[in-house]
Amino acid sequence: MSQHRVASFEFGRIIATIAIIALHSQIFMQTPLFNGQPLLGMGLNQVSRFAVPLFFIMAGYFIQPRLTTERSPYLWRYARPLLIMWVSWSVIYLVLPFNFHIVSTEGYLAERHFYWQKLLATPLNTLFEGGLVHLWYIPGLLSGLTVITLLLRFKLARFIIPVATALFVFGLMAGSYAQLTDLSSPIFTRNGPFFSTFMIMLGFEVRRRNTQLSLKYSIIMVIVGFSLFIGEANYLSLQETGSFFHDFLFGTPLWALGIFFILLAKPNLGDHKFIHGLSKDILGVYLCHLIVVIYFLNIVRILDINPIISSIFAVPAVFFISIMIVRGLRKTPMARFLVR
Template identity: 85%
Template sequence: MSQSRVASFECGRIIATIAIIALHCQIFMQAPLFNGQPLLGMGLNQISRFAVPLFFIMAGYFIQPRLTAERLPYLWRYARPLLIMWVSWSIIYLILPFNFHIVATDGYFAERGMYWQKLLTTPLNTLFEGGLVHLWYIPGLLSGLTVITILLRFKLERLIIPVASGLFIFGLMAGSYAQMTDLSSPIFTRNGPFFSTFMIMLGFEVRRRNISINLKYSIIMLLIGFALFIGEANYLSLQENGSFFHDFLFGTPLWALGIFFALLAKPNFGDNKITHTLSKDVLGIYLCHLIIVIYYLNIVRLLGINSIIASILAVPVVLIVSTLIVRGLRKTPMARFLVR
């Protein structure tokens, strides 16, 4: 998630982080209900799906000049601190208990044992994920960058777009559309290089070709992309054993790229002290926020807090606590292993 200090992109990263927190908090998924369905929660869940694709596009955009010039040496310098943080947080999440009730009734090792066993049932997928599900972002980012770097190393720049497109299409056909294609993948296709390579490629090519679109057409692009995404989600939900919830669909690139171009068209958007200060914590917040979400939901259940009130409080509580943890970690000797 590293980038130059462009106000609109920093603001975009903060908004995307808030969207991810809202997604993981499952806000309004219990109530209110409309005809027995949490339509508000479902809508907010899907609206949040732009966030990680936008992170990938930004990464490709900002890394393009140095990756093109230096290739493998730069990839290693970029990847090394991310891998250290991925391993460190994975260890933390393997140690920390998630379910207070099971710990209280059956003990720490019973609770952890079930989780460890779950990870071991899909070892290859766990390798591309880490100690907790949201950590897939780092292996995904580095997988995508590695694919592009290898093509650059062997002077196959012309293949970046077709290779990235092929991975993206396979990811969808063996992922969200698998119920229609009967294709399968050795890992969950959200993980690894399948989608990340394509999203990174978009940012990479926008920077390399110096492409820009004005705000009006950026908004049209993102609206068309979002409409396509929701249309696909609704269509897939009507299929046998279909789901309404998806991380990536055919509409995702257009939607996320439209948001990116809108931010690019208005570089001074969100140019204030709060944005510049909070944006430094985005990666740390992303890495630590899910355990705060898990503990928050545990406390909500234990205290019997009304689900609507819990949903309203969830995002600000998790954001504030996560930010305080990140800033606290920076003052410890463990900072280099856990935050940037």
């Protein structure tokens, strides 16, 4: 997450966070149905997939100058507060129950034991993820930055692009395309350095080379990248045991980078004190939002709320409550462990 105040990037981070909340809230995934498929929900799900790649690109862009000159010492200063928050939130998510029904019928320990066993079944993957699935962002970010820092440290900067590309291609071949390649990875390839290194590298190289695109060509890049992404998703869904839902595909870098170039070309986009005020809460919102989503969905099930109504209110409710949690946490002694 950026520490610098560029209005368009702050605005972009807010939109990306809202997209992540929409994705995790599974809006319109039950209804309406078209030919038995939640096409609206599926479309919104896929449209939201630009968000984390955009965060990675922004991180690479803003960290490039100091990472290039200071290398390992700066990486540690950057990583330390993020690791503290990752551990703190992981502990919270290991303790908080997720399923109200199981807690009420079988008890708290039964509900937690099932979840702990699930994490222990894949310990290496859990190490690169944390106490709840969305926390993979922090180990992913730091893994990618570590790869780039090591290459800089050993004066191998010329290998940043090929190494990042190799990791990205392997991540796809052993991830979304594994059904075609039969390749495998010891961890789920969305986690760790496979995709994050490539996305961080894009932002890193854009800053290093001072690259810019006009608004017109940035929009074209977004359209081409998203079209490729959707085309890949459709192709993979037609394969045996194929899925339509993917975090990263070959179209992802074009799509996310195009959005980044739009924000770069329009630096005053969203230049309003309201946006600046919200922007400082974004990392905290990202870290806490999923438990709010989980509890929101529990309440929806208990009250048997119409799925269309719940889909309409999910994103604003989760976003608002998450902001209130973050701002409340800032007033507690635990603030430095949980928010920035």
